[in-house]
Amino acid sequence: xxxxxxxxxxxxxxLVVALGFFVGxxxxxxxxxxxxxxSMAAPPxxxxxxxxxxxYLSGEVWASLVGTVAIALAVALIATLVGGVFAWLTARTxxxxxxxxxxxVLAPLFTxxxxxxxxxxxxxxxxxxxxxxxxxxxxxxxxxVINVTSAAGIVGVLALVSMPYAYVFISSSLRNMDPAxxxxxxxxxxxxxxxxxRVTLPLATPAIGSSIMFITIFAAGIFSxxxxxxxxxxxxxxxxxxxxxxxxxxxxxxxxAALASLLFLLSAAMLYMYRRLTRLEQRFVTVxxxxxxxxxxxxxxxxxxxxxxxTGYAVVCVVLPVLALVVAALSPFASRDFAKxxxxxxxxxxxxxxxxxxxxxLNTLVAVVGAALACVVISLLSVFVARIRGRxxxxxxxxxxxxxxxxxxxxxxxxxxxxxxxGTPIYATLTLMIIAYVISHLPHSYRLIHNGAxxxxxxxxxxxxxxxxxxxxxxxxxxxxxxxxxxxxxxVLVMIFVIREVNSVILLYTPGTRVLSVLTWDxxxxxxxxxxxxxxxxxxxxxxxxxVIARLAFRLNLTSAYK
Amino acid sequence: xxxxxxxxASASAGTSTVDAAALKAQDVTIRYSDVTAVDxxxxxxxxxxxxxxxxxxxxxxxxxxxAIAGLNPLSAGSITIDGRPMAGDRLHVPxxxxxxxxxxxxxxxxxxxxxxxxVGYGVRGQGIRGRELKERVEETLAAVGLLHYADRxxxxxxxxxxxxxAVARALATRPFxxxxxxxxxxxxxxxxxxxxxxxxxxxxxxDTTTIYVTHDQAEALxxxxxxxxxxxxxxxxxxxxxxxYHQPASEFAARFVxxxxxxxxxxxxxxxxxxxxxxxxxxxRFLRLSGPARPLVADRTGQAVIRPEYFELTKVGDRxxxxxxxxxxxxVGEVTRAAFVGSRIQCVVSAGAMDLAxxxxxxxxxxxxxxxxxxxxxxxxxxxxEPSRExx
Numbered sequence: 001x002x003x004x005x006x007x008x009x010x011x012x013x014x015l016v017v018a019l020g021f022f023v024g025x026x027x028x029x030x031x032x033x034x035x036x037x038x039s040m041a042a043p044p045x046x047x048x049x050x051x052x053x054x055x056y057l058s059g060e061v062w063a064s065l066v067g068t069v070a071i072a073l074a075v076a077l078i079a080t081l082v083g084g085v086f087a088w089l090t091a092r093t094x095x096x097x098x099x100x101x102x103x104x105v106l107a108p109l110f111t112x113x114x115x116x117x118x119x120x121x122x123x124x125x126x127x128x129x130x131x132x133x134x135x136x137x138x139x140x141x142x143x144x145v146i147n148v149t150s151a152a153g154i155v156g157v158l159a160l161v162s163m164p165y166a167y168v169f170i171s172s173s174l175r176n177m178d179p180a181x182x183x184x185x186x187x188x189x190x191x192x193x194x195x196x197x198r199v200t201l202p203l204a205t206p207a208i209g210s211s212i213m214f215i216t217i218f219a220a221g222i223f224s225x226x227x228x229x230x231x232x233x234x235x236x237x238x239x240x241x242x243x244x245x246x247x248x249x250x251x252x253x254x255x256x257a258a259l260a261s262l263l264f265l266l267s268a269a270m271l272y273m274y275r276r277l278t279r280l281e282q283r284f285v286t287v288x289x290x291x292x293x294x295x296x297x298x299x300x301x302x303x304x305x306x307x308x309x310x311t312g313y314a315v316v317c318v319v320l321p322v323l324a325l326v327v328a329a330l331s332p333f334a335s336r337d338f339a340k341x342x343x344x345x346x347x348x349x350x351x352x353x354x355x356x357x358x359x360x361x362l363n364t365l366v367a368v369v370g371a372a373l374a375c376v377v378i379s380l381l382s383v384f385v386a387r388i389r390g391r392x393x394x395x396x397x398x399x400x401x402x403x404x405x406x407x408x409x410x411x412x413x414x415x416x417x418x419x420x421x422x423g424t425p426i427y428a429t430l431t432l433m434i435i436a437y438v439i440s441h442l443p444h445s446y447r448l449i450h451n452g453a454x455x456x457x458x459x460x461x462x463x464x465x466x467x468x469x470x471x472x473x474x475x476x477x478x479x480x481x482x483x484x485x486x487x488x489x490x491x492v493l494v495m496i497f498v499i500r501e502v503n504s505v506i507l508l509y510t511p512g513t514r515v516l517s518v519l520t521w522d523x524x525x526x527x528x529x530x531x532x533x534x535x536x537x538x539x540x541x542x543x544x545x546x547x548v549i550a551r552l553a554f555r556l557n558l559t560s561a562y563k
Numbered sequence: 564x565x566x567x568x569x570x571x572a573s574a575s576a577g578t579s580t581v582d583a584a585a586l587k588a589q590d591v592t593i594r595y596s597d598v599t600a601v602d603x604x605x606x607x608x609x610x611x612x613x614x615x616x617x618x619x620x621x622x623x624x625x626x627x628x629x630a631i632a633g634l635n636p637l638s639a640g641s642i643t644i645d646g647r648p649m650a651g652d653r654l655h656v657p658x659x660x661x662x663x664x665x666x667x668x669x670x671x672x673x674x675x676x677x678x679x680x681x682v683g684y685g686v687r688g689q690g691i692r693g694r695e696l697k698e699r700v701e702e703t704l705a706a707v708g709l710l711h712y713a714d715r716x717x718x719x720x721x722x723x724x725x726x727x728x729a730v731a732r733a734l735a736t737r738p739f740x741x742x743x744x745x746x747x748x749x750x751x752x753x754x755x756x757x758x759x760x761x762x763x764x765x766x767x768x769x770d771t772t773t774i775y776v777t778h779d780q781a782e783a784l785x786x787x788x789x790x791x792x793x794x795x796x797x798x799x800x801x802x803x804x805x806x807x808y809h810q811p812a813s814e815f816a817a818r819f820v821x822x823x824x825x826x827x828x829x830x831x832x833x834x835x836x837x838x839x840x841x842x843x844x845x846x847x848r849f850l851r852l853s854g855p856a857r858p859l860v861a862d863r864t865g866q867a868v869i870r871p872e873y874f875e876l877t878k879v880g881d882r883x884x885x886x887x888x889x890x891x892x893x894x895v896g897e898v899t900r901a902a903f904v905g906s907r908i909q910c911v912v913s914a915g916a917m918d919l920a921x922x923x924x925x926x927x928x929x930x931x932x933x934x935x936x937x938x939x940x941x942x943x944x945x946x947x948x949e950p951s952r953e954x955x
Contacts, residue, residue, distance in 0.1 A: 180671035183634050184729075186658035187665040188685025188736060198684075202675040292629065 008471065012385045012394045019378065019401045023439050027264065027408065030416030033257030040253055040422060051254035055262060061241065065262060068237040071155055072220035076212045078159040083166025084208060086310075091174035092200070093297045095306050102167075104314050109164040110543055112500030113157070114224035114517060115536035118524065119321035120157050121228055122328035122533060124148035130324055149229050157229065158219045160317050165218065166211040173207030174200070179294035192297060213274035214406075217267045221409020224502045228524055238263045239411045239503065246415075246507050253418055256507070260415035264408060271407035325540070328533035351534040357519060363430055364499065364515040371437035372494040375445035376487055378402075378438070382446060383453045383483070384475045387461065402446035410440045410504030418507060430513045436504040441497050445490035452486025453479075485554075492550040496543055516542075584643070585610045585740060585772040586631065589651075591640035593626050600626040602796035603640070613766050613773045615787035619819070620778055623796040625668075628742055628776045632665050633658035645739055659688075664738035668745045670729040672717030678704070678728050679713040685736040703735040706765060723754045730762065734769055741766070743775040747782065759786055780820045784808060792816055814947055817868050824919050825947075826850070826867045833859050837941060840867055845915055851891050853942040868945040871909065871922035874937040876929070892944070894919065894937045901929050912937060 034055075037048040055061050086105050090098045108116065124131050126144035135141045147153060181203065185195040223239035230240060238259060245256040299306055330343045351357055382402055386395035405413065417436055421427045426435075456479065464474040480487075502517045509518045516539055523532035586608040593601040601623040608614050616624040629635040631642060633649065633656060641651025644663065649656045664685065673681055683700045691699060704710045707727040717725055726746060733741060743762070747755045763786050766773045777783050783790045784804040791801040792815075799819075800812040811817035814825060828840040828850065838859050842848045850867050879895060896914030908929055912919045914937070921937060923929065 178669050178671060180667040180669050181673060183629075183632075183658070184665070184667060184671040184673070184732070185684070186634070187632055187661075187663060187742075188732070189659050189688045190685065191657070191659045194688075199673060203673070205675075292634070295634075 008385070008388050012389050015381060015385050016394060016397045016401060019382070019398070023401055023404050023408075023442065026413055026416030026420055026439065028416075029419035030257045030260050030264065030412065033254055033416065033419035034261050036254045036257075036419075038250070038252045038254045048254070051252070051258040054255055055258040060235075061238075061259065061262070064235050064238055064241055065266070067151075067233075067235045068220050068239075068263075069216075069266065071151060071158070071226075071237065072216045072218075073212075074155045075158040075162060075219040076215035078155065079163040079215050080166040080170070080208060080211045082159070083163045083211065084170045084204075086163075087167050087171035087174055089306060089310075091171055092294060093299050093306070095299060095303070095310075097307075097310075101310055104310070104318060105167045106164045107318055108161045110496055110547055111161075111540060112224075112502075112517070112536070112543070113161040113222060114228070114500065114502050114520065115325070115539060116161050116321060117157055117225040117228040118328070118520070118529070118532050118536045119325045120148045120153070122529060123320060123324040124153065130327060149232050151233060154226050154229050154233070158222065158225050161225075162215045162218055165215055169207045169211040169214070170204060173204050177203055177294070179292055182294055183292075186295070192295070210274055213270050217270050217274070217407065217409070220266060220270075221263065221411065222503060223411050223506060224521070227521070238266075239409065242411050242415055243506060253415070256415045257419060260412040264412045267407045267409060267412070322540075325533050325537050328529055329537050330530075332530045347528075347530040348534045348537075351531055351538070356514070357516070357535070359512075360514045360516050360519045363513055364517075367430060367434050367437060367515055368495045368498045370434045371441065371498045372445075372491045374434070374438045375441055375494045376449070376490055378442060379446040379449040379490060380480070380483070380487070383449050384471075384479060386450075387453065387458065387479070388471055399450075402450075403443050405439050405441075406443045408440070410436070410501065411507065413440055414504050414507035428508075428510045428513070433505045433508050433513060433515070436508055437494075437498045437501060440501070440504050441494045444497065445494050448490040448493065449483060449486045452483050452489075456482045488550070488554040492546060492554075495546055499539060499542055499546070584608065585612070585645060586774070587643040588627075588631070589641045589643075591627065591630060591642065592638045593623070593630055593635060594638040599796055601630065604793075604796070604798060605640075606791060606798070606801070608772060608774060610772055611770065613763065613775065613786060613788045615783035615790045616774060616776045616793060617780060617783040617790050617819070618778065618793035618799075622793040624776045624778075624793050625744055627793070628665075628744055628774060631740070631774065632663060632742055633661050662739035663742060664733035664736050664740075665742040665744065666726075666729045666733050666746045668748060670717075670722075670725045670746075670749075672720075672725050672728055672732075674716065674718045677714050677716055678709065678720070681717060681728055682713075682732045682735045684732065689736060699735060703731045706734070706768065707731045707761070723750055723758065726750060726758065727761075730765065734765060734771075737769070738771060741769075741771045741773045743773065743777075745776055745778065747777070747779070755782070762786065784820065792819060794819075809943075810945065811868070811947075814866060814868070817945065817947070822871055822920055822922075824869045824871065824917075826869070826917065828865065828867045830859050830861050830863045830865070833861055838946075840865075840946070842867070842917075845917070848915070849891075850939075850944060851941045852944045852946050859946065863948060865946060865948040868947055869919075869939050869943065871920040872907075873939050873943040874919070874921045874923075875939070876912075876921055876923050876927075877936050877938075878929070879934050879936050892939045892941060896935065896937070898929055898931055898933045898935055901931050901933075 034051055035047045035049070036042060036051070037046055038051060083105070086101065089095045090101055095101070121129070123129050124146045126132065126147040126149060129144070129146065129148065131146055132141075132144045135145050148157065177200070182195055182199055185199045190198070220237075221239060223243055226233070226237045226240050227243065230237060236244065242256050242259045242263070245252045245259060327343075329348050330345060332342070332344055332347045379402065382398045386398050389395060414436055417432060418427075421432055421435075426432050460482065461474050461478055464478045469477065500517065502521055505515060505518055506521060509515070514522070516535060520532050520535040520539070523529075523535065584607050586606070588604060588606045591601055591604045591606075592599065604623075604627060606614075616628060618624045626635055630637055630650065631644075636655055637650050641654075642649045644661060647662075648654055649661055673684070676684070679700055682703055683696055686696055686699050701710060701713070704713055707730055709724060709727050709731065712720060712724065712728075717728060720728065726749075729746065746762070747758055750758060759782060762773075762775075775783075775786060784807070787804060789801060790804055790807050792799045792807065794815055800807060800816045802810070802812075807816065808820050811820065814823075817823045817825070827843040829843065830838060831841045831849065832839040836853070838852045839849045840852065842850060843864070852867070894912070894914040894917070896912040896917075896919070899911050899913045899918070901908060901910040903925065906925045907922050908925050908927065909920070909922050910929055912921050912935060919937065929935070
């Protein structure tokens with residue numbers, strides 16, 4: 001099948017090129033845009049270094065870069081430490097209730113960082129935050145005790161929402177480790193703690209490194225959390241600067257593109273390191289013998305502490321934010337006094353009956369379904385072609401193309417997409433937003449379906465071939481049905497990620513194409529916390545509904561699918 | 564050769580005194596939620612002995628080995644190593660404090676360390692440093708022929724080399740007890756035989772006591788001083804390789820170590836020197852066994868077991884097969900299948916209603932359709948009572 005004239009050689013080359021254009025052109029356009037004059041009406045071949053100079057030579061921007069990296073690194077370190085401890089607890093100790101712990105730890109994965117930021121603003125804003133009000137009420141403390149509108153607050157909220165990634169990375173590394181590697185250390189006379197230090201930790205190092213890299217990229221590119229919490233920060237993180245360049249009085253897309261290029265280069269450097277580490281990790285994968293359990297450390301007297309810590313985590317990360325969201329949605333007027341707080345459903349009702357919300361809801365639905373389907377189709381095509389072509393240049397190229405958007409924060413992608421589609425009929429439509437969703441979530445859907453395909457032995461397809469079925473029929477009749485669980489998982493995951501996504505569409509929407517998350521941002525920008533919280537609640541209900549339907553209709557356990 | 568009438572347990576070769584026992588396992592039971600993996604198993608291993616734990620997958624042999632290592636806790640029973648209690652009554656000495664080392668099925672070579680660091684890992688843990696450590700590591704690596712690879716990473720080696728690193732790592736701590744968990748099952752057939760010899764050689768050279776888990780009967784028979792055959796969590800039979808092969812205590816044991824012909828029969832005539840049994844479904848067809856080691860009871864049913872290579876085969880031209888077999892223990896029949904496998908010829912002879920598996924030296928010429936006569940010496944026929952009577 002590998003003759004030079006094989007039609008699949010041409011077809012796969014076409015797919016690689018087309019996909020490469022689809023995900024790569026926005027980045028090229030971003031660099032093009034960065035070289036343009038600030039007026040978008042300028043002739044296509046007119047170039048200017050003004051935007052680049054304004055970004056790369058600006059002290060303010062470099063300060064912002066340093067601040068962004070510092071925040072992102074702090075987030076990555078904290079999230080990896082906490083997520084790693086949770087992963088170790090569930091994989092290597094006798095802590096009770098492991099299923100519940102895992103559900104709690106992974107919960108933030110299926111909620112929106114943006115809504116989490118709103119909830120935490122309601123909880124811990126310096127003056128009106130519920131925690132501060134409660135402390136003032138109970139202990140008579142006057143000054144704000146906890147302030148989430150600070151660098152520490154932003155780091156905390158971002159660490160909470162990115163912790164599940166660390167957990168997934170590290171716990172799957174611990175679980176895939178051949179238990180004999182630790183057992184071999186014991187029979188060599190080395191005890192539990194030295195074995196952790198000399199065998200377990202070194203073997204988990206690539207996963208820990210991957211977690212730090214991945215979360216740094218993720219946290220550096222998030223616009224929504226610093227957008228909500230970062231107004232008194234003294235500097236604007238890079239994603240916020242990009243947003244401001246576009247929304248200032250004279251929208252400057254050239255400056256936005258130049259800023260985006262800086263954030264992109266930062267992410268690309270980190271992704272490069274991330275891929276090197278994951279390659280190292282593959283070297284560490286060992287053929288496991290029999291499925292014996294690794295030694296579970298009895299926590300003994302530490303058990304109450306572990307359970308207490310987990311309960312504390314559940315209260316702080318799940319219970320309190322949900323409560324805060326409900327209270328904020330029900331209190332139309334920010335109150336400085338706990339006792340005099342008026343609860344009213346007025347804003348919730350207003351939001352539910354607002355035609356703008358209905359329109360945004362419809363847009364969201366269209367975008368969610370469109371993006372999820374497109375992601376799945378592209379991922380499936382890539383996986384089929386990679387399987388037909390076997391290991392080699394094509395499958396490596398497809399892997400790169402499908403993973404590349406991981407290095408591209410949503411807001412960077414948007415800053416480039418503007419320059420690709422301006423002047424075309426797609427510009428300022430919902431389609432453009434869907435394109436943004438598809439590109440940014442392609443890596444997730446591809447990874448899920450790719451991993452699913454790894455479980456399907458190529459011999460199943462070869463058996464179809466020797467039974468006289470061609471490639472296409474084999475793909476439709478054999479491969480696709482076998483991949484259905486991964487396909488469902490990837491549809492649901494993309495839906496959830498799209499519902500909660502703000503970063504990529506915040507630069508692309510028009511009044512007619514607003515989606516729910518954008519509308520929520522508008523409320524925040526208007527200072528209407530109560531309505532933003534109401535929409536955040538509605539969005540969370542949507543997300544939970546998707547999860548429950550997935551669980552009931554497709555028997556899909558997304559928490560395990562994501563691993 | 565005598566026909567064994569003993570039960571398996573009494574065929575044990577554990578004649579050494581209890582004090583000298585390197586390992587003593589008593590009534591060891593290991594249960595997982597609802598499965599009993601090891602069921603009241605008792606085993607004594609003498610110093611310097613090479614014992615193979617043989618059995619089909621799922622028989623509990625690896626679980627038992629891991630319990631000896633301390634990697635699996637006991638549900639009941641006790642384990643002593645070198646006279647020191649290791650597990651039992653609320654006692655569980657962790658593996659790191661047992662005088663043993665182990666070679667794992669997956670080798671478990673730490674990928675983040677060089678071969679040298681892998682092998683020196685446990686030695687260092689014993690507080691040995693500097694020159695002594697280096698010498699110990701190099702001496703052990705030289706013993707497995709891998710000194711040249713000391714500074715490579717384990718993952719850069721072939722499967723066979725990794726396996727030898729695993730053996731060196733275990734031997735480097737000079738363990739009192741060496742445990743092997745199916746160490747050859749991931750190797751090619753050719754390599755396997757080579758490593759077999761090497762493992763036995765190292766056992767003698769390092770003067771250890773070895774317990775070796777395998778599901779491959781050729782491995783167990785060729786390497787071990789004593790084979791412990793396990794089935795469903797219990798010991799089916801423990802004996803030296805020859806006894807296990809020629810005097811199996813049960814049909815399971817007989818079949819597990821090699822092919823057999825099992826002919827259902829009833830004891831008809833118990834004599835001083837010989838016993839005659841009548842083959843079921845073959846009225847008038849008798850088989851003679853040599854003198855019983857345990858009195859056989861007339862009318863008892865059971866199986867006469869004959870291994871394929873026990874038959875002496877002669878061609879009889881094409882004089883009819885239905886000529887009466889006046890002679891004792893002779894079957895005349897037609898060769899219905901003959902497979903030449905190099906050193907041997909494996910054939911099936913249809914004699915009366917029986918299909919007998921026969922194996923002869925590959926030098927002869929036997930083809931399908933030949934009429935042959937098969938003779939089996941009475942001393943070679945194995946008698947197994949109907950198993951329902953008494954489970955050992």
